Amino acid sequence: MKTFARIVLTGRRRFLLATTMVALSRVFPARAGADVLRDFGGKDGLTAIMDDLEINLMADPRTRPFFENVDRKRIKQQIVIQCCALLGGECVYSGANMKGVHRGLGITMEDFNALIEDLQAAMDKHSVPFRAQNKLLAVLAPMHRDIVEK
Amino acid sequence: MKLSIALTSAFALSLLAGEACAQLGAPPITTDQLTGGKLLATAGVSQLEGAGGGGLTPWALITGYGTDTQIGANGHVTFIRSNDYHITSYGAALGLYDRVELSVAQENFNTENVGATLGLGQGFTIRQNILGVKVKVAGDAVLDQDRLMPQIAIGMQYKHNNRSTLISALSAGDNTGVDLYVSATKVILAQSLLLNSTLRFTRANQMGLLGFTGSYKPMLEGSAALLLGRNWIAGVEYRMKPNNISTVAKENDWSDVFITWLPNKNFSVTAAYVRLGNIGIRDNQNAAYLSLQVGF
Numbered sequence: 001m002k003t004f005a006r007i008v009l010t011g012r013r014r015f016l017l018a019t020t021m022v023a024l025s026r027v028f029p030a031r032a033g034a035d036v037l038r039d040f041g042g043k044d045g046l047t048a049i050m051d052d053l054e055i056n057l058m059a060d061p062r063t064r065p066f067f068e069n070v071d072r073k074r075i076k077q078q079i080v081i082q083c084c085a086l087l088g089g090e091c092v093y094s095g096a097n098m099k100g101v102h103r104g105l106g107i108t109m110e111d112f113n114a115l116i117e118d119l120q121a122a123m124d125k126h127s128v129p130f131r132a133q134n135k136l137l138a139v140l141a142p143m144h145r146d147i148v149e150k
Numbered sequence: 151m152k153l154s155i156a157l158t159s160a161f162a163l164s165l166l167a168g169e170a171c172a173q174l175g176a177p178p179i180t181t182d183q184l185t186g187g188k189l190l191a192t193a194g195v196s197q198l199e200g201a202g203g204g205g206l207t208p209w210a211l212i213t214g215y216g217t218d219t220q221i222g223a224n225g226h227v228t229f230i231r232s233n234d235y236h237i238t239s240y241g242a243a244l245g246l247y248d249r250v251e252l253s254v255a256q257e258n259f260n261t262e263n264v265g266a267t268l269g270l271g272q273g274f275t276i277r278q279n280i281l282g283v284k285v286k287v288a289g290d291a292v293l294d295q296d297r298l299m300p301q302i303a304i305g306m307q308y309k310h311n312n313r314s315t316l317i318s319a320l321s322a323g324d325n326t327g328v329d330l331y332v333s334a335t336k337v338i339l340a341q342s343l344l345l346n347s348t349l350r351f352t353r354a355n356q357m358g359l360l361g362f363t364g365s366y367k368p369m370l371e372g373s374a375a376l377l378l379g380r381n382w383i384a385g386v387e388y389r390m391k392p393n394n395i396s397t398v399a400k401e402n403d404w405s406d407v408f409i410t411w412l413p414n415k416n417f418s419v420t421a422a423y424v425r426l427g428n429i430g431i432r433d434n435q436n437a438a439y440l441s442l443q444v445g446f
Contacts, residue, residue, distance in 0.1 A: 110187025110188075113188060117189065134340065139340075141293045141339065142294060142296040142297075
């Protein structure tokens with residue numbers, strides 16, 4: 001252990017360690033910030049993106065079974081409000097509890113990722129910058145714990 | 151010659167994979183998917199010793215695009231051309247349920263003119279076979295964006311090279327050895343950043359190509375990469391080396407700058423500039439690195 005401490009605390013190795021530590025200790029934002037919402041074209045832009053998400057989800061055999069027999073209009077509205085709120089917009093999401101509405105649907109990790117891919121395609125279509133896309137995905141990703149069945 | 155065959159076969163394979171996808175309708179999906187459920191680029195590429203990772207160092211990510219209910223697999227060929235040597239590495243890896251990774255690889259280290267200078271023969275080549283196992287033990291690098299906890303994996307690489315006589319002549323110990331490592335990897339999506347840190351316990355000289363000497367030493371390795379777009383990753387890596395036989399063949403820490411192009415989940419190309427330092431009797435081995443990977 002002493003040897004190791006000596007090794008990591010010399011010269012450029014110390015720089016490497018320090019860089020890693022600083023980067024790892026960065027606080028993970030719970031919200032993405034209002035400027036990111038602008039990259040999505042505001043709430044109207046989000047609505048247009050989610051219109052395309054719906055089209056993609058229904059065209060994708062991986063996701064279609066989960067959406068063909070539900071009130072898609074309502075779900076879409078909820079997703080727009082939820083994303084608007086997550087991106088720091090003037091929206092208050094008061095919709096259903098995520099865990100409750102997904103319970104028993106048997107959603108797998110690949111189903112969850114399929115939706116992400118369909119969302120990425122919709123965001124690409126609306127020219128949302130890649131880094132802004134990732135900021136939205138960063139706040140959506142932890143929802144896997146409520147959505148995906150273990 | 152061997153290299154061009156390898157590159158051609160890898161390229162042909164990738165074309166075949168592409169063709170197969172095209173015939174199945176791209177992307178190749180069915181309602182009951184058995185493969186390919188991970189997001190693009192979240193599988194890493196093949197590092198030099200065959201593990202899923204960057205170019206020089208393993209990452210905690212399990213190779214391939216299989217999720218927790220799927221499997222993934224890939225094959226790779228990597229070519230490194232330095233001032234005085236070249237290394238060709240081939241390998242295949244299997245990712246099981248995003249939990250366990252099994253890999254095989256072969257490295258061919260060609261000493262070119264240095265072989266003749268040392269009286270070993272022109273183009274004297276050291277061949278090393280590597281079997282790897284990696285197990286994800288905690289965390290999720292991609293999904294747990296609200297937690298600092300990285301994905302953590304432990305792994306081992308069993309290595310055997312075919313030049314025991316040379317290793318003995320160098321008083322470099324054994325021609326067989328095992329590396330043990332623990333890797334922590336985190337994708338920080340909000341910053342489009344990937345960070346990895348690997349702690350390797352090793353006795354290997356130049357990855358084991360020059361034998362395994364003395365007792366285990368801890369070596370730190372790190373990678374930092376930027377997700378530049380859906381299909382592009384660029385980054386830097388650093389890998390400490392033990393320098394166990396400095397009197398006969400000094401070795402230096404390695405570093406690289408790389409860029410990876412992933413047009414889809416079946417194919418990737420990584421190009422890098424690698425600084426390998428001193429190898430054998432030649433200093434400043436700066437190298438060009440090219441790696442092709444096909445898989446799912």
